[in-house]
Amino acid sequence: MSLSDSPRVFSKKEVARHCTKDSCWVLLGTRVYDVTGFLRMHPGGEALILRRAGNDISPELEGPPHRHSENARRWMEQYYIGEQDKDCDADETQTARKRRKSKERTEDEEPSPLSKCSQVNLDTDLVDWRKPLAWQVGHLGEKYDTWVHQPVDRPIRLFGNYFLEASTKTSWYMVPVVWIPLVIYLSWYSYTTLGQETTRLFANTDYSILVHKYSFPFIFLMGMIMWTFLEYCIHRFVFHMRPPAHNYYLITIHFLLHGQHHKSPYDGSRLVFPPGLASVAIGGLYLLLTKIFPETLGVSLFVGGLFGYVVYDMIHYYLHYGSPKRNSYLYSLKAYHVKHHFEHQRAGFGITTTLWDRPFNTLIPEQTF
Incomplete structure (x- = not known):
């Protein structure tokens, strides 16, 4: 030597x-x-x-x-x-x-x-880190699941095209800048529209309940709770799906959606969702709620859920880069989330809360902390 x-x-x-x-x-x-x-x-x-x-x-x-x-x-x-x-x-x-x-x-x-x-061995690693990774990971097959859950502290380049690569990166402050004005506007819209006392929730053709404007804070809170359930389901069943080892495209999709975050958990440019990508899911949620419920009631639930999403993204960023005070709620969440990344990738799917991990039996055991 x-x-x-x-x-x-x-x-x-x-x-x-x-x-x-x-x-x-x-x-x-x-x-x-x-x-x-x-x-x-x-x-x-x-x-x-x-x-x-x-x-x-x-x-x-x-x-x-x-x-x-x-x-x-x-x-x-x-x-x-x-x-x-x-x-x-x-x-x-x-x-x-x-x-x-x-x-x-x-x-x-x-x-x-x-x-x-950044001590990845460029000569022996399963992928070539000198090239964009998006089109390589699908070839890993059965080795993908193990490889993606062995985290490294280095940035990932997904695409060779500059504009495509830039579209996958977002500064944390873009989330509140884009979505909080919409939260404020829709909250005002929902409250004033409910104040007109024309929104009724029908139990059947003969019986309905007036939705009063003073119920808006409660509906808003229910929307936030609804988001925590969606957060859990998306994280568990979409982001942590196990793509078939023989399916190149599903492995690639998994890596783009969430696998790259587990491979490089401290890549600060990819800790929150780009507004363009998030708007697709947010728009779908809006359409769903306004179809199921009377429009104003659906919007009231939606705006609470949207605010819950903003809180989720901000907390997720903070859990990776913040230094919460010892014995605080965020301190316990940070330890919980780090355990999810490094040891319990098949458990601990709650980010803002462990509420849904408990009934679905995916809670990380306390004795592991």
Whole structure:
């Protein structure tokens, strides 16, 4: 093995110096990991890792409180940067000096955080990461399900065409910017129309109930609860369907809908739905509710569901990138959702709530946290 292929070697003092939010290193035995980029993503929060910066975290991975999954351990390897020389007290080892000098002529700056934690082997991985993935994954067949649930911390390029690729990416703030004005308008429309006292819900041809404007908050809330059920069903039965191993097209569709999110769960540009794609499902829900119920009642339910969707997308983004306070509701949701990604892909389908996981027996056991 050449010098360029050998791992960097760090002294104890070097490792100990990296104990801040700007540069946080930890150890697994003598293996050194730069987990700076993972601090905000960790379900236990930044402080939990920072308290162990510069130290061996092997006991924490084994538990208690829980033993980390194989996917979590595999994820950890993306941040590996070298080895600690326990017998060396100098600030830098001779090997590290030689390595740096050999790169002085070819490197003008430190590698980006992405290059440090994107350790996919480009030569041996099942797909070619140098090319768009959308048209490759369908060929994985029986290997697809295992491959897609082994997450990596690197961006995914789905399409070669620039405009097609850009249409699959969305900044989080676009969701409230696009949909909240519609929520406000339809809420006002529903309330004022109900105030005209012309909306009635018919039980049969002889009996009907007047839907009063003061019932709008209750109907709105029912729409939000309805959304949580739709959220659960879509996540479980559509996003987590198991495409037949022999069907190239269903595998590709699954990857585009949700598989790419499980393969790269911290790709921030694909954590919320693009408004154009979401509008198809939202429009379908609107048409369905206004056909089933009197129009104003259907719109009132719809606007509550639409607001529930906005809350869902914002919470989902926050669960991946936020740092909720320990013992808060969002803290427990973040831990729950991370478990879904790394260990329990066939359970834990609730995002904004675990309400529907309970009656449908897909709740992630508490003892695994």
